[in-house]
Amino acid sequence: MTVNKLKIAIQKSGRLYEDSVKLLKDCGIDLKNGVNKLKTESDNFPMEIYFLRDDDIPQYVEDAVADIGIVGENVVYEKNKKVDLVEHLGFGKCRLSVAVGRSESYDGVGSLNGKRIATTYPLLLRRFLDNNNVSAEIHEISGSVEIVDLVSSGSTLFMNGLKEVETVLQSQAVLIRNERLNAGQQLLLERFLFRIRAVKKARNNKYILLNAPNDQLPEIIRLLPGMKSPTVLPLAEAGWSSVHSVLSENDFWDIIEKLKEAGAQGILVVPIEKMVI
Numbered sequence: 001m002t003v004n005k006l007k008i009a010i011q012k013s014g015r016l017y018e019d020s021v022k023l024l025k026d027c028g029i030d031l032k033n034g035v036n037k038l039k040t041e042s043d044n045f046p047m048e049i050y051f052l053r054d055d056d057i058p059q060y061v062e063d064a065v066a067d068i069g070i071v072g073e074n075v076v077y078e079k080n081k082k083v084d085l086v087e088h089l090g091f092g093k094c095r096l097s098v099a100v101g102r103s104e105s106y107d108g109v110g111s112l113n114g115k116r117i118a119t120t121y122p123l124l125l126r127r128f129l130d131n132n133n134v135s136a137e138i139h140e141i142s143g144s145v146e147i148v149d150l151v152s153s154g155s156t157l158f159m160n161g162l163k164e165v166e167t168v169l170q171s172q173a174v175l176i177r178n179e180r181l182n183a184g185q186q187l188l189l190e191r192f193l194f195r196i197r198a199v200k201k202a203r204n205n206k207y208i209l210l211n212a213p214n215d216q217l218p219e220i221i222r223l224l225p226g227m228k229s230p231t232v233l234p235l236a237e238a239g240w241s242s243v244h245s246v247l248s249e250n251d252f253w254d255i256i257e258k259l260k261e262a263g264a265q266g267i268l269v270v271p272i273e274k275m276v277i
């Protein structure tokens, strides 16, 4: 019988490194502290971890040197290799944008006609220009005023006297996979994905506990849908209950305010480690 292992490629160092390692850890996959930082393996999950430059990850996954990989969508689409995108991971968020000199007048993509645009994303830029019927020269080296680059806070553009005028692509880290995994690898990928989804859910949710007068319970329960419905337990003091539920990070503050208005007291909010629905 062949022993199956899932080989994953992650960034060796850089912006995705820490979050990628953290994701594995949160999925309960412990890495051996190998001195050799090209490759390591897990003690408690059949996984081998390869540390690579992000630009090389799509090719390695296409060639099945790695079965799966974690890399930015920007790299996946620019490299255009034969890999499947399996899951968005919720970190490494940025956008690929067009920027022009701050003092340049800009009124829509038409302003880019006839310009020289510098980028390390020629494929994505070509596609963007074609979709917008713009004819412009693409340069892979800098020196032009118009550029297409990744932006997160926007402070780099600002410091270089540029302004962001168009978004070519919204990006975040994603999990990609080789198109032809064997049944054993497929099964391991499904186990890994099950854990990733539980971690993502937990990161997007908080556990909430509060006390409420019983006559306010219907209103408070209406505000707190929970996983199925909230847990309600009587307090030692007559006429009061403790309510437990799960809140989404997105509408967190909104709901907290409404709960207070509805008479909730002693509100506690705690992080959730894993969430399996």
Ligand code: PRT
Residues within 6 Å of the ligand: 011, 012, 013, 014, 015, 016, 052, 053, 054, 055, 071, 072, 073, 074, 075, 092, 093, 094, 149, 150, 151, 152, 153, 154, 155, 156, 157, 171, 172, 173
């Ligand atoms: O060595 P290796 O080739 O592996 O790394 P790299 O230098 O090519 O990539 P790295 O580590 O910089 O980025 C890895 C991935 O992180 C990218 O492919 C994106 O998917 C994602 N990411 C998220 C970013 C940013 N945010 C980001 N802000 N990648 C780069 N930037 C750069 C951008 O190029 C610009 O120089 O940060 C600057 C802009 O940042 P703000 O905050 O000033 O707007």
Ligand code: ZN
Residues within 6 Å of the ligand: 053, 054, 055
């Ligand atoms: Zn790179």
